[in-house]
Amino acid sequence: MSTATEHQNLDARVPDGPIDQKWTRCKNEMKLVSPNNKRKYDIIVVGTGLAGASAAASLGELGYNVKAFCYQDSPRRAHSIAAQGGINAAKNYPNDGDSVWRLFYDTVKGGDFRARESNVYRLAEVSGNIIDQCVAQGVPFAREYGGTLANRTFGGAQVSRTFYCRGQTGQQLLLGAYSALMRQVAAGKVELFPRREMLDLVVVEGNARGIVCRNMVTGEIETHAAHAVLLCTGGYGNAYYLSTNAKGCNVTAAWRCHKRGAYFANPCYTQIHPTCIPVKGAYQSKLTLMSESLRNDGRVWVPKDVNDSRPPSEIPEEDRDYYLERRYPAFGNMVPRDVASRAAKERCDAGFGVGETGLAVYLDFKLAIAEQGRDAIEAKYGNLFHMYKKITDEDPYQVPMRIYPAVHYAMGGLWVDYHLESTVPGLFVLGEANFSDHGANRLGASALMQGLADGYFVAPYTVGHHLASRSLSSVTTAHPKFKEIAVEARNRIERLLSVNGNRTTDDIHRQLGQIMWDNCGMARNAQGLAAAIEQIRNLRDEFWQNVKILGTGEELNQSLEHAGRLADFLEFGELLAQDALHREESCGGHFREEHQTEDNEARRDDEHFCYAAAWEFQGDDTDEKLHKEPLRFNEVELTTRSYK
Amino acid sequence: MTNPAKKRLSLHLRIWRQSRTDEAGEFRDYQLQDISPDMSFLEMLDILNQQLIEQGEAPVAFDHDCREGICGTCGMMINGQAHGPDHETTTCQLHMRHFNDGDTIIIEPWRARAFPVLRDLIVNRSAFDRIIQAGGYVSIKTGQAPEGNANLIPQQHQEGSLDAAACIGCGACVAACKNASAMLFTAAKVSHFVQLPQGAPERTKRVLAMINQHDEEGFGACTNTSECEAACPAAVSVSHIARLNREYLKAMLTATD
Incomplete structure (x- = not known):
């Protein structure tokens, strides 16, 4: 695919002024909706993870009429719930030198200088309020004996700023946001629509004015109108089939919005998390993360000798290569995720990997248990050790964990400006679904913070500013646009059901995942990416000619749900590969083999690629158009990222 | 080291099939061969579903999402036990190494009046959301929060609270209970808040409203048989029900409205 590249300035609406005044200034200048008028506005929130539940609850509290949609049977099940390790905030409770500026700096550097400075600063600025809010909701964060909040360290930082609830922080934060949401449901300010899949966005007179969704129990195609649509639908990791995402996570809502005019930014920035339980067999349906927090106490190693086949307990210290401590003495086992993942791949590719497949490294707690005692380790990571044992049938208190990198998080997402508004006015994108804060690599414990x-x-x-500053005409679902898009959605379902071929959705999805992992994984090159684009196109054709979906659209039909999501992954995957192909540099999670230093570190090209790549949909089977948002670093000097 | 002694399994499955809420269901029998003991239970069902689709029979519908034991979406009765034979385990974290070659496995949905079957093994658990809506929250708006360390919370209270808040809302407690009571679920939320200062202002109102909603949903009463605790994948203890009972009694005696 040859890409039409055009320089067009996207207006990110970043306020002028010093970076620590921008958000205050923006808030001061925004228009307000008066309390009595809020009830005249309807707002749709799609997705009920941390971003969606917190937004829906907060907007309901303000007095707007909110409709909240999720594909799960309850909003409490959104995949934010699976986040383990913690949430960052610049509270500086440990008195170890943290500050808003330092959290901002670490996040910009951790993202390999590919995020928008102003957004990241705001994130750091409000981080402390998040902790206060969650504590007030009754989130039981870990405490010191004196009753104050406790902290731990996460990758890419030299301070302790991570707040946590054992290894289930995401669960507790989501239940906090969910409880606030349930309170608004009880108050009549939020209406819940569980088991709904958003199938399309309705744009009227240039503004996002509603959605089309499918009731996953009855199959009914529903339309909903509003004055603003908030997309909080998470990331696209399941394009790789095997990932740490929940099985239902998908790109459909974001992709449908993209096809209605929302630019998609930096889709090639995919985070491969270094510490996951390795793949075991061809039947594997998903991968399980072992929290990054484990690297606080676990040491990563492989044998020094390629041919060492002894069990780990019999390999003495002098024969072990603690390769992260060796290569990165300043950060050791706490290097950022992209660095740790590539280092694991490098050792395994060189033949030092362990386990049946040779695609694993050890994460060893022997020293930590000897120094701190088993009880202390259990208190910090008990549920993670429990989970590891359930899956592998091995006791990590006795033998080191075996881990390997796996697809985890999408830094890329729909392009948004400083207001979190996409290129479709009235369509806001929050949390993992947008591209804004993590650049090319997200630091641990920052996803919860951002959501x-x-x-x-x-x-x-x-959102209030959007409602107050734009004149929005009165639009209901009776508007012809709703009918038109609902018919399109219905036709698409009919088309899927009418293929009646020979291959299951799972089978085709696995094949897509293999293409993505082999060519768009931890290391990429031009040849592989070009081949991937070709293979994805062929697989897309194969899908539309040979997929087999039983049943009808008017019933609970999980194969049909999967097929709809897969159809969108088969389009999206090509854009991901295209973006990776065009970005002729290595940065963060995007590692191009052609662009590396002599000691295999990523080589960034700030002269040519210091921009966010925002892709505009031009029509099916037509090249997407590239728009560039230049990234300007006024506060943080553009340097080569080093953790040595 | 993954139990090499165990060979691959042949299984006889008896699975509840029901196409919709208002239609009668029935058990149907299926055979599966060559199942790896390292597979998860849901991966075993994935394989069955691939076979069914290839044969032109509708795949078995079952709820699942995170497949790592935390979202609470999955859940089925396996040989009469909620989430199957392994202790403190969700169905997605149950592995086939807990079964033997030649076993018959009977798989049913959660059975409770308050959890109507939607299809096959999928039930509607919205009643849980409504119990939370009745009072499972602290009434604080975004932006109203005091400084996080303004309230000192003794570590044992925080830990005790988290033990209760660990509930994943899967419904196994209801399915395991002969009365189909959701008392463990309700108690977990009451106990979560009652051990924290943040929960204090609404403690009376909360427990009364949540118990009232629990009963309205059609869940049964608790008769202290502790089947719920035995089935709970998140290790929520029945001691939280005892705490709820104390709270409820206190509330009945002191409620002013």
Whole structure:
């Protein structure tokens, strides 16, 4: 695919002024909706993870009429719930030198200088409020004996700023946001629509004015109108089939919005998390993360001798290669995720990998258990060790864990400006679904922070400004546009059901995943990416000619749900590969083999690629158009990222 | 080291099939061969479903999402036990190494009046959301929060609270209970808040409203048989029900409205 590249300035609406005044200034200048008028506005929130639940609850509290949609049977099940390790905030409780500026700096550097400075600063600025809010909701964060909040360290930082609830922080934060949401449901300010799949966005007179969704129990195609649509639908990791995402996570809502005019930014920035339980067999349906927090106490190693086949307990210290401590003495086992993942791949590719497949490294707690005692380790990571044992049938208190990198998080997402508004006015994108804060690599414990920052402290202001500053005509679902798009959605379902071929959705999805993992994984090159684009196109044709879906559209039909999502992954995957192909540099999670230093570190090209790549949909089977948002670093000097 | 002694399994499955809520269901029998003991239970069902689709029979519908034991979406009765034979385990974290070659496995949905079957093994658990809506929250708006360390919370209270808040809302407690009571679920939320200062202002109102909603949903009463605790994948203890009972009694005596 040859890409038409055009320089067009996307207006990110970043306020002028010093970076620590921008958000204050933005809030001061935004228009307000008066309390009595809020009830005249309807807002749709799609997705009920940290971003969606917090936004829906906060907007309901303000007095708007909110409709909240999720594909799960309850909003409490969104995949934010699976986040383990913690949430960052610049509270500086440990008195170890943290500050808003330092959290901002670490996040910009951790993202390999590919995020928008102003957004990241705001994120750091509101991080403390998030902790206060969650504590007030009754989130039982870990405490010191004196009753104050406890912290631990996460990758890419030299301070302890991570707040946590054992290894289930995401669960507790989501239940906090969910409880706030349930309170608004009880108050009549939020109406819940569980088991709904968003199938399309309705744009009227240039503004996002509603959605088309499918009731996953009855199969009914429903239309909903509103004055603003908030997309909080998470990431696209399941394009790789095997990932740490929940099985239902998908790109459909974001992709459908993309096809209605929302630019998709930096889709090639995919995070491969270094510490996951390795793949075991061809039947594998998903991968399970072992929290990054484990690297606080676990040491990563492989044998020094390629041919060492002894069990780990029999390999003495002098024969072990603690390769992260060796290569990165300053950060050791706490290097950022992209660095740790590539280092594991490098050792395994060189033949030092362990386990049956040779695609694993050890994560060893022997020293930590000897020094701190088993009880202390159990208190910090008990549920993670429990989970590891359930899956592998091995006891990590006795033998080292075996881990390998796996697809985990999408830094890329729909392009948004400083208001979190996409290129479709009235369509806001929050949390993992947007591209804004993590650049080319996300630091651990920052996803929860971003989801809640967007939902609690950014969108409630900026959505109000949209409502107050634009004249929106009266639109209901009786508008012909709703009917037109609902018919399109129905036809698409009919088309899927009418293929009646020979291959299951699972089978085709696995094949897509293999293409993505082999060519768009931890290391990429031009040849592989070009081949991937070709293979994805062929597989897309194969899908539309040979997929087999039983049943009808008018019933609970999980194969049909999967097929709809897969159809969109088969389009999206090509854009991901295209973006990776065009970005002729290595940065963060995007590692191009052609662009590396002599000691295999990523080589960035700031002269040519210091921009966010925002792709505009031009029509099916037509090249997407590239728009560039230049990234300007006024506060943080562009340097080569080093953790040595 | 993954139990090499165990060979691959042949299984006889008896699975509840029901096409919709208002239609009668029935058990149907299926055979599966060559199942790896390292597979998860849901991966075993994935394989069955691939076979069924290839044969032109509708795949078995079952709820699942995170497949790592935390979202609470999955859940089925396996040989009469909620989430199957392994202790403190969701169905997605149950592995086939807990079964033997030649076993018959009977798989049913959660059975409770308050959890109507939607299809096959999928039930509607919205009643749980409504119990939370009745009072499972602290009434605080975004932006109203005091400084996080303004309230000191003794570590044992925080830990005790988290033990209760660990509930994943899967419904196994209801399915395991002969009365189909959701008392463990309700108690977990009451106990979560009652051990924290944040929960204090609404403690009376909360427990009364949540119990009232619990009963309205059609869940049964608790008769202290503790089957719920035995089935709970998140290790939520029945001691939280005892705490709920104390709270409820206190509330009945002191409620002013």
